[in-house]
Amino acid sequence: xxxxxxxxxxxxxxxxxxxxxPGYYASNDLEARESFLRKTFDDTAVDYNRLERILxxxxxxxxxxxxxxxxxxxxxxxxxxxxxxxxxxxxxxLNITKEPTRLIGVDPSPGMMAQxxxxxxxxxxxxxxxxxxxxxxxxxxxxxxxxxxxxxxFSAACxxxxxxxKPGGRLLILEITRPQSRWATLLLKAYMRGAVPLVAxxxxxxxxxxxxxxxxxxxxxxxxxxxxxxxxxxxxxLHDAKRHVELGIFSEYTARG
Numbered sequence: 001x002x003x004x005x006x007x008x009x010x011x012x013x014x015x016x017x018x019x020x021x022p023g024y025y026a027s028n029d030l031e032a033r034e035s036f037l038r039k040t041f042d043d044t045a046v047d048y049n050r051l052e053r054i055l056x057x058x059x060x061x062x063x064x065x066x067x068x069x070x071x072x073x074x075x076x077x078x079x080x081x082x083x084x085x086x087x088x089x090x091x092x093x094l095n096i097t098k099e100p101t102r103l104i105g106v107d108p109s110p111g112m113m114a115q116x117x118x119x120x121x122x123x124x125x126x127x128x129x130x131x132x133x134x135x136x137x138x139x140x141x142x143x144x145x146x147x148x149x150x151x152x153x154f155s156a157a158c159x160x161x162x163x164x165x166k167p168g169g170r171l172l173i174l175e176i177t178r179p180q181s182r183w184a185t186l187l188l189k190a191y192m193r194g195a196v197p198l199v200a201x202x203x204x205x206x207x208x209x210x211x212x213x214x215x216x217x218x219x220x221x222x223x224x225x226x227x228x229x230x231x232x233x234x235x236x237x238l239h240d241a242k243r244h245v246e247l248g249i250f251s252e253y254t255a256r257g
Contacts, residue, residue, distance in 0.1 A: 014154045014232040018222040024215055030152055037150055041085075042111030044212045047204040048086050049115060051196075051213075054203065064174070065092040067252050068143065070244070071172035073097065077140035080164065081105045082129050083147025087116030089174070093143070094118070106132055129157035132164050137257075139164045145174040148229070149219040158236025165257025171238060173229070173253040176220050177245070184248060185221075192217035229253055 020027045025036040052060055068089075073079070075097045081090045084105035093103055100119040106127040107113050113124045127133040129144060129151050142161055151157050161171050179185045197210035204210065226243050230253065233241040238255035245251055 013235065014224055014228050015152070015156075017149055017151055017154045017224050018219050021215070021218055021222070023218070024211075034152060038109060040208055040212055040215070041109040044204075044206045044209045045086060045109065045111040045115045047200070047206050047209045048112065049088065050203060051200055051209070052088065054199065060088065061092060063246070063250065064089055064145065065095055067174060067246075067250075068092055068096055068172065071141075071143075071252065071254050072170050073141050073143075073172075075099060077102065078138065079103045079141045079143070080132065080134055080139050082127075082132060082142060082144040083107055083150070084116065084124065085109070085112045085145075085147070087113075087118050089143055089145035090116065090118055090122065094122075104134060106134075128152075130160055132160050134164050136163055137166050137169075139169055140166055141170045141172070143172045143174070146176065148173055148175045149216075149223050154224070154229075155232050155236065158232050158238060161233075161255075162237040162257055165238075167257055169257035171233075171253075171255045171257070173251075175223075175229075175251045175253070176249055177226060177251040178220055178223065179248045181248070188249065189217055189221065192220070226251060226253075 026032040073093065073096050077097065079093055079102055081093060084090050084107045087105065090103060090105050094100055100121040103122050105122060105124045108126065108128050110126065125133045130153050142165055148154065165171065179188060193214050196213040200210040200213055230241045230243060233255045238257065241255040243251055243253050
């Protein structure tokens with residue numbers, strides 16, 4: 001699908017990237033939301049990689065690698081993986097660059113990072129997209145995989161991306177976007193809010209894992225629209241913001257520092 005440039009009509013200031021979900025935490029209480037996310041990701045980390053392999057039908061790793069290459073990742077780059085989770089994107093970064101000493105993973109969940117099976121020379125740091133623990137203008141390539149919906153202040157994160165990227169450095173945000181078609185939306189909802197939690201009930205170790213996948217769909221369904229994402233990137237000082245879409249749902253947002 002052709003890439004879409006940043007639209008001047010997109011919302012420039014975007015804080016919480018989806019409406020509050022009071023079924024999971026107290027409505028309009030950011031502290032309750034953050035506490036819910038920390039506990040949920042820590043508690044379910046043990047199941048995450050297994051479910052991803054089962055439900056992605058083995059295609060997830062290939063797609064992540066292709067998306068990274070499409071965004072311009074190459075050997076020799078200093079790379080930061082924001083929201084690294086269990087290291088699924090980090091592993092594909094290393095498959096391309098072969099340079100673990102040039103990769104830093106950042107995540108607010110110690111439980112998720114503890115499940116990452118990466119070389120010891122990959123540095124994993126506790127941190128958030130709104131406050132990335134690396135120096136100014138020190139990063140050639142920054143990626144954030146499927147974490148946009150969990151940020152508390154997306155505009156602040158965009159400004160932070162600009163801070164840490166070198167001039168001309170590359171940004172890639174991977175995200176699942178609600179399909180434009182009503183029928184495709186219903187099918188994806190049935191899969192993510194119905195089939196995935198059902199499978200999770202039988203294969204997961206953590207009781208909260210089925211709930212996590214229902215929450216995933218609810219955040220996808222209420223997430224800000226692509227023009228707002230592009231507008232926030234541009235407002236944060238990033239250049240040449242574009243969106244590439246695969247299969248109608250996999251959004252790849254790219255920009256430069």
